[in-house]
Amino acid sequence: MGRINVLDKHTAELIAAGEVVERPASVIKELVENSIDAGSRTITVEIMRGGVSYIRVTDDGCGIMREDIKKAFIRHATSKVADENDLNSIATLGFRGEALASVGAVAKVELMTLSDNESTGSRYVIHGGEEIELDSAGCPRGTTIIVRDIFYNVPARMKFLKKDISEGNAVTAVMDKMALSHPEISFTYIKDGKQALKTTGDGKLLSAVYAVYGRDFAKELIPVDYTLNGITVSGYVTRPYNARANRNMQNFFINNRYVRCRTAMVALEEACKGAVMVGKFPACVLHISLSFEGVDVNVHPAKTEIRFINERPVFEAVYHGVKSAIFRNHKEKEAALGVKSEEKTVCSAAGQKTPFTFESAKLFEMKNEYERRRKGEEGNADGLPEPIISVPQSSPFRPQRLSDSQAEREQISAYFDMLNKSADEPVAKTPEEGSELSGSAAAEPDGAENRPPAAFGEASPDEERQPEPQEDEPPEESAAEENASITEITRPSLKYIGEAFNTYIIAQRGDDELHFIDKHAAHERIIYERLREEKGRAYSQTLLEPESVLLSADEYDAALNNTEAFSRLGFEIEDFGGSTILVRAYPQYLKIEDIKPTVEEMAGYLLENKKQIESEKMDWAYHNAACRAAIKGGNLNTREELEEILRIIETDERVRYCPHGRPVSTVIKKREFEKMFGRV
Numbered sequence: 001m002g003r004i005n006v007l008d009k010h011t012a013e014l015i016a017a018g019e020v021v022e023r024p025a026s027v028i029k030e031l032v033e034n035s036i037d038a039g040s041r042t043i044t045v046e047i048m049r050g051g052v053s054y055i056r057v058t059d060d061g062c063g064i065m066r067e068d069i070k071k072a073f074i075r076h077a078t079s080k081v082a083d084e085n086d087l088n089s090i091a092t093l094g095f096r097g098e099a100l101a102s103v104g105a106v107a108k109v110e111l112m113t114l115s116d117n118e119s120t121g122s123r124y125v126i127h128g129g130e131e132i133e134l135d136s137a138g139c140p141r142g143t144t145i146i147v148r149d150i151f152y153n154v155p156a157r158m159k160f161l162k163k164d165i166s167e168g169n170a171v172t173a174v175m176d177k178m179a180l181s182h183p184e185i186s187f188t189y190i191k192d193g194k195q196a197l198k199t200t201g202d203g204k205l206l207s208a209v210y211a212v213y214g215r216d217f218a219k220e221l222i223p224v225d226y227t228l229n230g231i232t233v234s235g236y237v238t239r240p241y242n243a244r245a246n247r248n249m250q251n252f253f254i255n256n257r258y259v260r261c262r263t264a265m266v267a268l269e270e271a272c273k274g275a276v277m278v279g280k281f282p283a284c285v286l287h288i289s290l291s292f293e294g295v296d297v298n299v300h301p302a303k304t305e306i307r308f309i310n311e312r313p314v315f316e317a318v319y320h321g322v323k324s325a326i327f328r329n330h331k332e333k334e335a336a337l338g339v340k341s342e343e344k345t346v347c348s349a350a351g352q353k354t355p356f357t358f359e360s361a362k363l364f365e366m367k368n369e370y371e372r373r374r375k376g377e378e379g380n381a382d383g384l385p386e387p388i389i390s391v392p393q394s395s396p397f398r399p400q401r402l403s404d405s406q407a408e409r410e411q412i413s414a415y416f417d418m419l420n421k422s423a424d425e426p427v428a429k430t431p432e433e434g435s436e437l438s439g440s441a442a443a444e445p446d447g448a449e450n451r452p453p454a455a456f457g458e459a460s461p462d463e464e465r466q467p468e469p470q471e472d473e474p475p476e477e478s479a480a481e482e483n484a485s486i487t488e489i490t491r492p493s494l495k496y497i498g499e500a501f502n503t504y505i506i507a508q509r510g511d512d513e514l515h516f517i518d519k520h521a522a523h524e525r526i527i528y529e530r531l532r533e534e535k536g537r538a539y540s541q542t543l544l545e546p547e548s549v550l551l552s553a554d555e556y557d558a559a560l561n562n563t564e565a566f567s568r569l570g571f572e573i574e575d576f577g578g579s580t581i582l583v584r585a586y587p588q589y590l591k592i593e594d595i596k597p598t599v600e601e602m603a604g605y606l607l608e609n610k611k612q613i614e615s616e617k618m619d620w621a622y623h624n625a626a627c628r629a630a631i632k633g634g635n636l637n638t639r640e641e642l643e644e645i646l647r648i649i650e651t652d653e654r655v656r657y658c659p660h661g662r663p664v665s666t667v668i669k670k671r672e673f674e675k676m677f678g679r680v
Contacts, residue, residue: 021102023161024051024150025170030099031145032178035059036185037092040142041201045175046190050167055147063115063143066122069134073126075101093257093303105129106157107150113143128153172196176212177258180251180285183208205235209285213249217283222329224286226321229313233321235286240272240326240656241663243280251285254295260304263311263609264288267318270610274528275326277661284322288314315609327653334667494646496639503633505642512670520633521658522645528626528659529652532614540570546582547595553579555603562606565613571599589621623659 021027028045035043038061048054064072075098103109104126114121123137151158161167168191175189179199186201199211210218221236235253238244250268252261264286272282296307308314492510499505505517551559556579559566566573570587586595598618605613614622631637649655649664657663674680 021106021150023170024055024167025174027051027055027103027107027147027150028057028171029174029178030103031055031057031147032174033093034099035061035143036178036182038062038143040185042186042188043178044188044190045171047168047171048192050164051171052150052161052164052167053148055150056144058142058144060140060142063118063141064111064113064122065115065118066134069111069113069122069124070131073100073104103147106154107152108148110146110148111143112137112139114139114141116141168192177251179208179212180205181253181256181258181287205285205287209236221285222325224284224321224325226317226324228317228320230290231313231317232289233286233317234289235284237268237272237284237286237322237325238282239331240275240277240282240661243272243276243282243661245280247281249283250281253285253287254297254306255289255292256287257297257306258304259297259306261288261306263308263315264318266608266610267315268322270612271319271322272326273612274659275657275661280661282322286318286322288318290314312609327656330653330656334669493650496643496646499637499642501634502636505645507646509667514668514670514673515665516668517645517649517665518633518658518662519637519642519645520630521662522649522655522664524626524630524658525655525664526645526648526652527629528622529654531622531625540572540585541588542572542585543583543592546584547586547592548576548580548582549596549599550580551600551603554607555600556581558606559599559603562613565606566599566602569602569614569618571602573599587618587621589625590618626659 021030024047028047028051032043032045035057038059040059040061042060044056044058046054046056100109105128108127109125111124111126112121113124121137121139122134123139124134125132151161172189172191175187175197179185179187179197183199183205184201184203185199187197187199188195189197197211200207206218206221209221217238220239220242222239224233224235224237226233247265250265252259252264254261268282268284268286269276276282290313294309296309297303299305299307494507494509494515497506497508497514499519500516503519505515505519505522507515507517509515559573559581560575563573570585571583572585573581573583576582581599583595583599586592586598590598602613631641655664671680
């Protein structure tokens with residue numbers, strides 16, 4: 001951090017100044033932002049009584065030089081802005097130079113700091129804007145600021161503070177946003193003597209999300225990583241069936257700064273439209289990175305509102321990034337049959353026991369085998385490590401049978417690929433086919449269950465019968481091409497089994513998944529997408545007398561610049577002058593009295609940079625027509641009709657949710673049935 005300078009009057013007046021201390025949460029926000037700008041790797045925040053009586057912020061940043069300490073508490077004194085040109089590309093969280101001055105004026109503040117260039121620390125005390133003490137002190141590198149009795153000298157503000165628990169919750173919300181904005185920093189948050197938050201600081205956003213929102217929220221997230229027109233959108237969004245009842249967990253960060261961004265919010269919800277149920281909202285943690293010159297953060301005193309030079313590229317980057325992530329990472333909702341199996345334990349090589357799960361068993365198996373091969377130890381007679389699951393050997397829970405799906409085999413293979421890269425000597429990988437549980441135990445030939453498995457890393461007898469690859473085969477695809485085609489190459493297709501209650505199609509995928517598909521919801525989505533593709537072009541009708549629509553100046557300009565968008569939706573419009581447009585043709589499924597409000601709504605959507613500009617009435621018409629035309633639950637349908645629905649579901653990634661957001665299919669894993677019948 002550079003030297004602290006007092007800004008000249010002209011530059012100070014260009015800053016959107018304002019009172020930054022409203023409550024304890026705003027004090028902590030300003031102090032933590034200063035710690036982040038100082039290059040800290042660990043930041044600790046402690047509060048008592050919601051921050052009203054005690055606040056402590058400790059960091060390991062660059063510290064403040066002793067000769068700059070007094071200047072730091074002068075208004076408009078900052079090390080982050082030198083002149084007015086620096087305001088055009090602000091790269092730091094703080095830049096106004098008001099935080100310490102505002103805090104020092106309404107509280108009792110004690111500062112201890114040691115900069116990189118000094119051997120002795122400094123201690124500075126200021127109460128209500130009056131300097132009390134400045135002296136040498138022993139302290140570690142970095143800065144510690146203690147704030148006591150906020151608003152002790154301003155009783156008019158003190159009475160507007162809420163209860164301690166409410167103020168503490170506001171501080172917690174600030175710390176959550178700080179942890180999500182900078183996953184590379186380890187945050188510790190202590191509330192009334194108890195640790196409320198601890199992040200690892202490993203630089204992984206998912207780790208920060210896990211620490212803030214917990215395991216259940218983190219495990220159902222979809223990764224987003226998309227770049228368009230120099231704007232990068234990265235982070236996570238919830239799966240459509242995990243949408244929430246409000247927008248409180250929509251987190252947007254512009255260049256690592258938490259902001260309330262309506263452009264990103266609208267883009268997110270537009271991307272999830274048709275996949276999220278009506279009245280539900282997707283949650284997200286999205287980081288948007290763009291040039292500092294393209295965004296103005298000098299808008300609001302709290303720095304939570306921003307302006308873009310051009311909103312359209314930001315909207316499109318978020319929209320396309322989220323939409324592609326949702327369809328690329330679609331996963332059917334799993335249904336559990338509610339049968340609890342007896343709890344089993346898995347023992348690691350060190351003798352530690354954890355509750356048994358398929359994932360933990362595979363993980364311990366892989367780790368144990370890897371360590372044995374690294375040390376040159378031999379396994380048992382079968383070539384496998386000693387049993388690691390505390391169940392009898394005759395049980396179907398053999399370690400080698402845990403990978404009973406293609407996805408699990410790929411996970412195991414990827415795990416060993418990672419280990420092999422760091423090993424001194426190559427380690428054999430788990431064979432992709434392995435020894436699987438295919439079908440029920442009763443269907444296995446006699447002695448199949450007790451047959452010794454193939455040695456780890458060796459081919460099974462069935463694999464040995466496979467012909468050797470030819471030397472003149474074409475080279476393998478690149479990793480990117482392989483990932484792009486993994487779904488269509490390795491994912492088994494849906495096989496029609498039957499129908500339940502004349503409503504749900506039953507289909508099997510591979511050897512371990514049973515899918516139940518709502519035929520009405522699936523068919524409704526198919527028809528809805530076809531109607532949207534037609535866009536009313538085949539149903540356009542010319543008016544005998546054109547309809548005039550008066551718009552605002554901005555809407556008028558947006559409509560005339562997008563006449564082709566209206567044409568694709570069945571409207572023929574032209575300029576009539578004076579912020580008025582004429583409608584000469586309209587989609588036949590609309591009522592004449594709905595033309596004017598529909599055009600006004602579409603012009604408003606264009607002004608908001610929305611990708612889908614169909615009005616609510618037009619979208620309702622699509623929904624209504626699709627719902628009426630789709631086959632109904634309880635109807636009798638032929639096998640060929642139901643198989644055609646399965647075929648479209650396989651080939652059209654849009655058929656995952658009905659137009660109202662209900663999921664089209666639910667999957668039940670084979671192991672759920674095995675639990676129900678006591679096989680596991």
